[in-house]
Amino acid sequence: MKNLKFLPFYVLSIIPLHLLYVLSDMMFILIYYIIGYRKEVVKKNLTIAFPEKSEKEIRKISRHFYLHFCDMMFESIKTLTMGKRAVKKHIKINNEELIKQLYEKNKSIVMYSAHMGNWEWNAFFPNFFQHKVTAFYQPLSNKYFDELMQLIRSRMGVLCVPSQKGYKTLMQLQQENKLTLNLIIGDQSPSAHPKASKYWTEFMHKKTAFLTGADVISHRSDYAVIYPQCTKIKRGVYETKFVLLDESPKASDKFSLIEKYSKALEENINQQPSLWLWSHNRWKLSA
Structure with missing residues (x-):
């Protein structure tokens, strides 16, 4: 069987989520207190984003x-066996009607x-909407x-598309x-290569380079553009407002879409700072 090579992850995935969170707590101790995974990157990023916060406040956000981050890794593995009924308990859509109106x-x-x-739980969106999800x-x-x-993301019906083939696939x-x-995830750092396409704007108190792909695709296709504002209600339960x-x-x-996106993302981060991927070296480029 093709998926047998992923058997260890399937075994993990059938464990109830509340028990997976016990493993998550153990992993947190390992990567935060013992390994110190990217702690300096996280501290640097948080200090840039929140210059008004004290060192104690920065440490608190970092710990959270x-x-x-550890919860998310085990939640993503749980995606392999989570049923549609369980999905509805863990993902709440605040304004599903907006997507229906656009459809x-x-x-x-x-x-x-x-x-x-x-x-990664955006892979559950085919359960909520009539659109084909890519x-x-x-x-x-x-x-x-x-x-x-790809297996995790496509299990519920998402079509995974390599970014380089993105626009061509949408047109097909x-x-x-x-x-x-x-x-389309838009908060990765662009390549440092001088010819690499990037757009600079003020974001979290610093001039920041953004990828231009989503903006270009949106303008060419004239597709409506939404930002999924995410909040965490409690452990394992997320709410999205589009x-x-x-x-x-x-x-x-x-x-113009990058400007709107960056402001929406900044507002979202300020709501619940611990939910953003601070271990990514977001500001490795300088304007």
Whole structure:
């Protein structure tokens, strides 16, 4: 059987979530107190983002981030066996009607997402919406884990699309008369190469470079653009409220969506700082 090579993860996945959180607490002790995984990167990022906060407050956010980060890893593994009924208990959609209205208007959607909350659980969206859900991704160098992540993301019906083939795939689906909801994560750091496409704007108190792909695709396709504002209600329960950034971006200024996205993401981070991926070296580029 093809998926037998992922048997250890399936075994983990059938463990009840409340017991997986016990393992998560143990992993937190290991990576936070013993290994110290990327603690300096996290501290540097938090200090840049929150210059007004004391060292004690920074440490508190950092600790809560690592607790959430460990939870998210085990929650993502749980995706392998979680049923549709369980999904409804863990994912709450605040304004599902916005997506339904866009569907009735015959509009495909770019969901301009981020490494916020448990972004891997966006793989559950096919359970909520009529749109065909796609997710852009960068293939991992490790083939085993690349296949595992695609398996996790596609199990509920998400079509995983390599980012390099993203726009071409969307146009093919459009020719097939399929309305799509397309998940594009936009908070990775662009390449440092001088010719790499990037856009600079003020974000979390610092000039920050953003990838331009989602903006370019949205303007070309004229798909409606939304941001999924994520909050964590309690352990293992997330709520998403969709923020409409632009319904017809073709008529908007170039890079206007990046400006709107960065402001929406900043507001989301300020709501619950521990939910963002602070271990990513977000500000490795300087303007």
